[in-house]
Amino acid sequence: MINKNKLWKTHNNLSLEERMEIVKKGPIPSHVAIIMDGNGRWARKRALPRIAGHHEGMKTVRKITRLANRLGVKALTLYAFSTENWKRPKKEVDYLMKLPQEFLETFLPELVEENVKVQMMGNQQQLPSYTVDAIKKAINDTKQNNGLILNFALNYGSRAEIMEAVHHVLEDIRNGVMNEKLLNEETFSRYLMTKQLPDPDLLIRTSGEIRLSNFMLWQLAYTELWFTDTLWPDFSEHHFLEAVESYQKRSRRFGGLG
Numbered sequence: 001m002i003n004k005n006k007l008w009k010t011h012n013n014l015s016l017e018e019r020m021e022i023v024k025k026g027p028i029p030s031h032v033a034i035i036m037d038g039n040g041r042w043a044r045k046r047a048l049p050r051i052a053g054h055h056e057g058m059k060t061v062r063k064i065t066r067l068a069n070r071l072g073v074k075a076l077t078l079y080a081f082s083t084e085n086w087k088r089p090k091k092e093v094d095y096l097m098k099l100p101q102e103f104l105e106t107f108l109p110e111l112v113e114e115n116v117k118v119q120m121m122g123n124q125q126q127l128p129s130y131t132v133d134a135i136k137k138a139i140n141d142t143k144q145n146n147g148l149i150l151n152f153a154l155n156y157g158s159r160a161e162i163m164e165a166v167h168h169v170l171e172d173i174r175n176g177v178m179n180e181k182l183l184n185e186e187t188f189s190r191y192l193m194t195k196q197l198p199d200p201d202l203l204i205r206t207s208g209e210i211r212l213s214n215f216m217l218w219q220l221a222y223t224e225l226w227f228t229d230t231l232w233p234d235f236s237e238h239h240f241l242e243a244v245e246s247y248q249k250r251s252r253r254f255g256g257l258g
């Protein structure tokens, strides 16, 4: 006979709730960023079209958002579409552009209820109007919330972000809005798309790729990095807790002696 209780106890014989309570006693990363990778390979392993992997990945987004919120994470940035992902076949890009709408139609009421505040970073101009409208509605409907910030990086590329910031700084200097003498790391950061967010404390990338793929190059300067071979649709609450546990064991020195 299958012992149901045993199925729940996957790590050191702890249930998710028990493991969470222990993790909550340690330092919780304020800002977690995730490169959600491996949807296509998840689908291929099952002889399904790549978009089936993206659909499944959406469920992981919901699960991990809920957990991050319960843990007391302040901001969760999710890399959903890069400026380089336009190179993919049109059919796949079209599907990815419809995902925010689909995700929010299903989950927005829960996000509102759970005090999650939706934000987005990335170039909106190139996105179809239905994608932007769905995100704008979510941002608007959750703007009074003050729980977890759920920040979608959509049509986001770090180099494009930095270039745009440089142009903006130059323009402000030309117009006398900004004084060149005041330009430093702190003031420059305010020109980035993450201006209201602290730098990530923890970066997670799934699917076994050990690279940043043009994600938050400025902001990740002192972030703790955690990689897993698990594909995004298979990424569970236990994996997230494992990443946070690993974070809790690290000694962050920021160049000093700790």
Ligand code: IPE
Binding pocket: 036, 037, 038, 039, 040, 041, 042, 080, 081, 082, 085, 096, 207
């Ligand atoms: C991540 O999964 C989702 C996006 C990049 C939009 P992929 O689609 O990159 O999946 P793999 O890497 O091909 O398995």
Ligand code: IPE
Binding pocket: 035, 036, 037, 038, 079, 080, 081, 082, 085, 209, 211, 213
């Ligand atoms: C990074 O994944 C972008 C997102 C997760 C949205 P990719 O699958 O696009 O990255 P590469 O091409 O393997 O570097």
Ligand code: MG
Binding pocket: 037, 038, 039
């Ligand atoms: Mg990929």
